[in-house]
Amino acid sequence: MEIRTFAELLNRVREMRPLVHHITNTVTINDCANITLHTGGAPVMAHAPEEVEEMVGLASSLVLNIGMLTSSQVAAMLLAGKQANRRGIPVVLDPVGAGATHFRTESVRRILEEVQVTIVKGNAAEIATLAGERAEVRGVDAGEVAADPIQAAQTLARQLSTVVVVTGKTDIITDGTRTACVDNGHHMMGCITGTGCMGASVLGCFAPVADDPWIAAVAAVTAYTIAGEIGGEIGGESADGPGSFKWRFFDAMAGLNAEKIAEKAKIRQVAPSPNL
Ligand SMILES: Nc1ncnc2c1ncn2[C@@H]1O[C@H](COP(=O)(O)OP(=O)(O)O)[C@@H](O)[C@H]1O
Ligand SMILES: Cc1ncsc1CCOP(=O)(O)O
Ligand SMILES: [Mg+2]
Secondary structure, eight states: OOHHHHOOOOOOOOHOOEEEEEEESSSHHHHHHHHHHHOOOOEEEOOTTTTTTHHHOOEEEEEOOOOOHHHHHHHHHHHHHOOOHHHHHOOEETTTTTTBHHHHHHHHHHHHHHSSEEEEEEEEEHHHHTTTTOOEEEEEEEEESSOOHHHHHHHHHHHHHEEEEHHHSSEEEEEESSEEOOOOOOOGGGGSSTHHHHHHHHHHGGGGGGHHHHHHHHHHHHHHHHHHHHHHTTTTTTOOSSHHHHHHHHHHHTTTOOOHHHHHHHEEOOOOOOOO
16 A cells, blocks of 8 residues: 555545544543644534434534543433444544443443444553453553454454554554554653544544545554654654643644655554464
8 A cells, every 4th residue: 555545635634624523521622622623624522412413414523432431421422323324424432441440341332332433443451351352451541451452453343343443652553354553653642641532533534534444544543643753853852741742743733744644654564363
């Protein structure tokens, strides 16, 4: 696959300006709205069960993030997700903290049973939990995970017929058959809250502009992590600290273009695991 195919999808996002409907947590909600704008989409946050179906009616994609889940939000996510499926618009799910509590794990399983999700994106522990592997989830952070993340992601992708993204120093994107590893990013991305949630918003911007959700997901992850890389480096030096990194990261996302992505992308395609 040509790097330019992935790089140029950013232009399509900016031409289309997709409306990305989020049902998400209030820790990172403002950052998710901003990164959506900087990527080239238009954010809307709406979680009342009374209005979510109508809002999905206007949207180009739906992002479900369980970071501060309540029973009312689960109901809203099911209504919104089913409406998105009826309309044929992509659904991105961020299973924040799945594995940490029974409520989160069971709610994610219910959403995945009742809604056809297009892209599931989580850290290694969240994805391992959903793939049925043992993993330590420390609140919203990944703890120790015994399972191989590529294999866990491929298994889950096949089980759900979805694209799975595993985040970390290297990001993994698979549909169970094709698997890419993206080695872009910056360690400062792990030093501020919300880089996982914002990644789901960027996936929500890219998913409606490509017919193939795996291509959309590889393009989104590559663009996003390159913005992190540019934000984290000042003249070859690391950013001063998390505060300045955050605003440089936002500036880098807004200033990103296909040429910079093509120049910096570190995408490797890997063969399917033999024992799947
Ligand atoms: N050490 C790192 N080096 C490079 N990129 C990283 C690193 N840690 C996290 N990232 C990036 O930060 C984003 C969030 O990843 P992660 O920290 O795994 O998610 P979460 O916050 O949901 O646990 C991803 O896009 C990932 O590529
Ligand atoms: C700290 C926290 N608590 C509930 S949601 C949330 C934000 C998690 O954000 P991310 O997964 O992007 O680090
Ligand atoms: Mg997260």
